Amino acid sequence: MIRSILPHKHTLHKLLLVTFFAGASTFSHAEEISSAQVKLIAGTCANCHGTDGKLAGAIPAIAGRPSTVLEAQLLAYKQGLQPNTTVMDRIAKGFSDAELSALADYFANINKD
Amino acid sequence: MSDQKNTFSSSRRQLLKGLGLVSIFPAISACAATGTSKASAGRVVVIGGGFGGATAAKYIKRGNPAIDVTLVEPNKTFYTCPFSNLVLAGERQLDSIGHNYDELQQVYGVKVVHALAQDIDPVAKRVSLSDGQTLQYDKLLLSPGIDMRWNAIEGYDEAAAELAPHAWKAGPQTLILRQQLEAMEDGDTFIMSVPGNPFRCPPGPYERASLVAHYLKQHKPRSKILILDGKDNFSKQGLFTAGWQAHYGDMIEWVSLSNDGRVVRVDAARKEVETEFGTRHQGAALNIIPPQKAGFIADRAGVTDQSGWVPVNPVTFESTQVKDIYVVGDATVAAPMPKSGFAANAQGKVAASAIVASFAGITPLDPVWANTCYSLINPDYGISVADVYRVQDNQIISVEGAGGLSAADASDNIRRSEAAYAVGWYNAISQDTWGTKL
Amino acid sequence: MRLVVLYTFLLSLLVMPLQVFADWQRFAALKEKIQDMTPIESGLELSLPLVADDGSAVPLKVVFKGRLAEDEQITRLWILADKNPNPDVIDFEISEHIPRIELSTRIRLGESQTVYALAQSNQGNLWLAQQEVRVTVSGCLMSGDDTTAEKVMSQPRVALPRNPITGEAAELRTMINHPMETGFREDDQGNLIPQQLVESLQVTRANQPIFSANFHTGTSANPFVAFFLDQFDDLTFTWTDQQGQQLSE
Secondary structure, three states, rough: OOOOOOOOOOHHHHHHHHHHHHHHOHHHHHHOOHHHHHHHHHHHHHHHHHHOOOOOOOOOOOOOOHHHHHHHHHHHOOOOOOOOOOOOHHOOOOOOHHHHHHHHHHHHHHOOO | HHHHHHHHHHHHHHHHHHOOHHHOOOHHOOOOOOOOOOOOOOOOOOOOOOHHHHHHHHHHHHHHOOOEEEEEOOOOEEEOOOOOHHHHOOOOHHHHEEEEEEEEEEEEEEEOOOOOEEEEEEOEEEEEEEOOOEEEEEEEEEEEOEEEEEOOOEEEOOOOOHHOOOOOOOOOOHHHHHHHHHOOOOEEEEEEEEEOOOOOOOOHHHHHHHHHHHHHHHOOOOEEEEEOOOOOOOOOOHHHHHHHHHHHOOOOOEOOOOOOOOOEEEEOOOEEEEEEOOEEEEEOEEEEEOEEOOOOOHHHOOOOOOOOOOOOOOOOOEEEOOOOOOOOOOOOOOEOOOOOOHHHHHHHHHHHHHHHHHHHHHOOOOOOOEEEEEEEEEOEEEEEEEEEEEEEEEEEEOOOOEEEOOOOOOOOOHHHHHHHHHHHHHHHHHHOOOOOOO | OHHHHHHHHHHHHHHHHHHHHHHHHHHHHHHHHHHHHOOEEEEEEEEOEEEEEOOOOEEEEEEEEOOOOHHHHHHEEEEEEOOOOOEEEEEEOOOOOOOOOOEEEEEEEEOEEEEEEEEEOOOOEEEEEEEEEEEEOOOHHHHOOOOOOOOEEEEEEOOOOOOOOOOOOOEEEEEOOOOOOOOOOOOOOOEEOOOOOEEEEEEOOEEEEEEEEEEEOOEOOOOEEEEEOOOOOOOEEEEEEEEOOEEEO
16 A cells, blocks of 8 residues: 655654664554544544444443544554553554554544443 | 446456455446545444354454444353363353353444354345345454364264264254263263364363363272374363373373374264274264364355364454455464454454554554463363464464463462463353353 | 468477476486486476465375386386475375375475476486465464474374275375474574484384385475375385484374
8 A cells, every 4th residue: 555645854764773672563654644544543443342332341442532542552552561461462562652552542532432 | 427337346356356366456346335535434334243253253343333334143151161171071061162142232332133144245235144135344343153074074964963962063962972971871971082183172182171170080080081182182182181091080081193093983863983003983072173274254254274274363353365355263273363253353453453544544553362272170270371463474473482371380279270260261252252241 | 471481380389398398407316316217207207286375285196197018017106396495295105005106295395496306217217397476474374373392203103994994095194293394494582493203103013114205494384295005904104304313003
């Protein structure tokens, strides 16, 4: 997939650093994640959190929660900093930090009703 | 002029189809397509109202309500395989895992036809139904699940399944098996035959053994469970084995392929099986999970390959053999994604997005999927295996460093949490797929 | 105009297969066996799953349906895998007492690759078949269990056909328990676990060898071989491991 905007030199350097330190992850995308792309990625979250992340139950709802909270939570899962986690760490590790940030933003902006 | 063009392209399409080349020539076959370069709503027919099909229908409508979507599903109530093992254990009633199509129709505007799709003409783009109707489509999405390979095990045909059920499609089969378990006397043996890969729901048979053990431990504690396996290892094996030892002692015996576990012959009436090297076993209740293949409608559509499963484009889940037919769920070759309801739902969304994009003339996006398979060793002891998938070099790959099994040494609290999350997952995915929740 | 493009493309496709089959030329182990000969590329049928969820025990069947001259018979059959650390998978020595060349076994594939079957007759003719196999590990298949087995042979099994009729070809199955340690695996300390293999299965009738299977690192653990006979009395099956230990049935 060709992303339309060529990264600015600064971003390119950051991108190179990110990809160098990304270790096992091999995502070749620019830091920009389109809203359509986030929406597609977010679809998989519905399987446990309900459509649009609205379903509350044993598994918490995520729609409408503050973006900063969601992002911090996701990054904590990814870095293995969340104790007593059962599955979210294993899942969060499959996404880049940029994707997790975009997902946090996406769910934060969903109307909770 | 347009008539001539259509006939010509029709016969050429036949030639191309014969060579398996239809999908390579979008330009040439565009004559027969109804899409135009400007964004336009179209007609989609979805066959199969399970985790894959119902989700795809809903998400196509969410993506563009102007697209006409008709869902074909013979059952008015869909019973899920997930959690059907709890029905076998007597922990739930069958009704509690049944889902209807009200929300899809009333909220999302999906037209639902309760009939069986019997044939597909991919050239004329027509589906023939068991009630005599035909449906025209611009794009077809198949989520037909599996069909059993009858007689792959000698003596195991459709009639035999009434006596030795597979219960690998939930509903009446589940009840037949439940009745057999209820009729067992204390001390009797429950025999399960499990096939080699690939088959629907890799950890399923072992969860079944676990939950039946849970039932037997309470009501018929001297009974035994014998698993005859066509494999030498299975999903979450370490976790299951540890859980079995902790909760069921030596009630469950697992015989691997290399210990003569593969069943080659069944006498369903006598509830007796024979394995590869001539050993015979007879039980009071017999569950045969036979080798499988894609649901038959996939064959009719021309999308199956020599393996009996459906190869697909990993980005869009469009068939690699027939253009404008998308296939999701257990029927597909999507390894390393497993054949699971979770995966079918996730693939349904990706295919839906690809269909919406295609009608709008937009390039499809790169998918990412997660999958979490929960298994219950008993209602308070849950284990899981998770994974994240992406597309790389036109293949689906499992993301390294992500996913994995529940910890081997997890506390009782974690096991209990996972069991609770399994219920939460079931509610969420049911709501996401059909709009129904418990 | 489109017609021209179409037919040119179709023509090029006809040429392609020759290109694809020439790939074996680059597979040294296979080239060594074929040398300058031209193997016949029809008649030998190899079947394996297109996608194997687990590379440790991939079912394989090879059938010979080609044309043989008078007094010609297949005497050797090799299975090779072009990307395994050791390309030798399994090979067979076949006498005239084998009524039908239909062999089944289970093999190990370390990664996605092409598997080749090469058959040779007593007149020196060669037949070649191949199939690409994609090997993945399905996420749900993670067993999370690594049991280290005893490295000795045990439980030799032979299943004769249920109602064998002399003169009618029927299938027999054989299996023996053994982990088939390849010598490529490392233990927790990073040391290579030494190789320990069952080397062969020899089948004799009245002490005359009639069929042998030679196992290699590419043969799955608990070597399984099924083949056809039409006379079922006075048979002895002998498995030999690398230490020279033998078990008979």
